Amino acid sequence: MKVGYYPGCSLESTAAEYNESLKEICSMLDIQLNEIRDWNCCGATSAHCLDEKASFLLAARNLEIAEKTGMDLVVPCSGCFSRLKFAEKNALSNEKYKGMSTFRGSINIIDMTALLSGSTVLEAMEKKLVKPLKGMKIAAYYGCMSLRPPKITDAPDHDNPQSMEKILAALGAEIIPWTFKTFCCGGSLAITRTDIVRDQVNRILDMAAESGAECLVTSCPMCQSNLDTREDEVSRQFSREIYIPIFYFSELIGLALGSGNAGSWFMKHQVDPRKLLSEKGL
Amino acid sequence: MIERIAELTGNEIYRCYQCQKCSSGCPFAQYMDFPPAVIIRMIHFGMKEKLLSSETIWVCASCETCTTRCPNEIDIAHIMDALRQECVREGFKPAGKNVYLFHSAFMSSIKSYGRVHELGMLGKYKLKSGNFFDDLKLGYDMYKKGKIKLFPHKIKGMRDIKKIFKKIIN
Numbered sequence: 001m002k003v004g005y006y007p008g009c010s011l012e013s014t015a016a017e018y019n020e021s022l023k024e025i026c027s028m029l030d031i032q033l034n035e036i037r038d039w040n041c042c043g044a045t046s047a048h049c050l051d052e053k054a055s056f057l058l059a060a061r062n063l064e065i066a067e068k069t070g071m072d073l074v075v076p077c078s079g080c081f082s083r084l085k086f087a088e089k090n091a092l093s094n095e096k097y098k099g100m101s102t103f104r105g106s107i108n109i110i111d112m113t114a115l116l117s118g119s120t121v122l123e124a125m126e127k128k129l130v131k132p133l134k135g136m137k138i139a140a141y142y143g144c145m146s147l148r149p150p151k152i153t154d155a156p157d158h159d160n161p162q163s164m165e166k167i168l169a170a171l172g173a174e175i176i177p178w179t180f181k182t183f184c185c186g187g188s189l190a191i192t193r194t195d196i197v198r199d200q201v202n203r204i205l206d207m208a209a210e211s212g213a214e215c216l217v218t219s220c221p222m223c224q225s226n227l228d229t230r231e232d233e234v235s236r237q238f239s240r241e242i243y244i245p246i247f248y249f250s251e252l253i254g255l256a257l258g259s260g261n262a263g264s265w266f267m268k269h270q271v272d273p274r275k276l277l278s279e280k281g282l
Numbered sequence: 283m284i285e286r287i288a289e290l291t292g293n294e295i296y297r298c299y300q301c302q303k304c305s306s307g308c309p310f311a312q313y314m315d316f317p318p319a320v321i322i323r324m325i326h327f328g329m330k331e332k333l334l335s336s337e338t339i340w341v342c343a344s345c346e347t348c349t350t351r352c353p354n355e356i357d358i359a360h361i362m363d364a365l366r367q368e369c370v371r372e373g374f375k376p377a378g379k380n381v382y383l384f385h386s387a388f389m390s391s392i393k394s395y396g397r398v399h400e401l402g403m404l405g406k407y408k409l410k411s412g413n414f415f416d417d418l419k420l421g422y423d424m425y426k427k428g429k430i431k432l433f434p435h436k437i438k439g440m441r442d443i444k445k446i447f448k449k450i451i452n
Contacts, residue, residue, distance in 0.1 A: 009398040014429050038438045040396040046388035049366050057446040148346035184309045184345035192380040196313050268427045
């Protein structure tokens with residue numbers, strides 16, 4: 001399978017382990033990721049907060065580049081995915097943006113978890129499984145932007161998404177059902193309102209522990225870094241011991257498919273997941 | 283006020299019957315001076331000064347829960363965007379000063395390189411906000427783990443980026 005790939009700024013920096021693990025597992029699963037040339041930042045939250053036109057045009061430039069390749073565009077970052085979908089919908093059907101972009105809508109914009117939870121990919125994953133994640137109690141955490149609003153994201157079930165659960169089931173993990181999988185962690189306030197963010201992170205980690213999860217799995221770079229980097233502060237502020245590693249779903253696929261590089265991804269986390277993994281014999 | 287916001291975000295705003303679904307589902311309502319449903323009512327009443335100087339519009343994290351749940355298809359998260367933009371355009375002092383400064387630093391990074399360079403963006407934000415010491419240890423840890431780059435990557439198509447920034451209002 002050949003697809004276009006839009007990594008986005010986070011995957012080149014704070015989410016480097018997401019990018020590295022994705023590239024490796026995609027090559028293991030015979031999915032060719034073709035990074036689109038000279039992409040620019042999607043504009044993220046800042047652009048739509050300060051200027052709607054800039055938000056549209058920044059995202060649309062990437063769609064125009066991707067369309068020239070003729071391949072569907074896969075987007076790993078939930079934030080980028082939401083902005084590119086917003087530009088797609090508006091370029092095609094909003095009078096306000098008419099004539100502002102040459103994007104014609106001849107390619108699809110696909111969320112990475114949707115691509116990797118497709119039935120043929122799951123079959124390939126099951127065939128290549130060398131280290132099943134047996135006994136690992138995992139809750140999938142989606143956050144906001146790959147799901148809401150569904151009329152932009154086209155998410156099939158925005159209140160109870162299942163794409164990561166399907167993947168985790170194929171990897172042999174024990175899936176923990178819980179109610180906070182789409183609750184916002186406050187990622188866009190991560191730097192500016194750490195007071196609010198610590199409250200939200202505390203709620204999410206508390207609910208995860210209460211539900212019996214030993215770790216969380218996410219596909220959103222803002223969620224991962226927000227939860228991972230604030231866990232220690234939250235432990236101290238609320239005077240309770242918390243140890244819940246926050247994985248990217250691609251890292252766990254890599255681990256289960258026997259990648260030799262998994263250790264180098266886990267080293268990049270603030271909350272070191274290797275303690276949990278060694279307890280589980282993984 | 284209502285005409286301006288309706289023009290920016292659609293006429294659905296007139297449909298609000300104050301069911302409070304947006305306010306009760308908002309994960310950030312407790313940190314706001316006015317919950318989302320009250321903001322919509324204030325727009326109906328034309329309370330421009332109070333709206334544009336409210337904390338709410340800078341506490342909203344754009345999680346889109348309100349927009350997703352509104353039974354009248356009012357795009358409340360989009361209205362929050364419009365209010366933030368109006369706040370800056372009309373020269374009001376943003377009540378969430380640091381949030382505004384962060385977004386400005388982020389945009390200025392895109393304007394310079396076409397992509398975001400975290401280190402430069404955060405440096406600029408810290409200089410403007412005066413929060414020099416927050417998260418320094420965390421930043422250093424992340425740098426050691428290879429997650430923060432010293433130098434920015436400039437895209438080749440800077441002409442496109444310049445053109446986009448020429449068109450922006452704020």
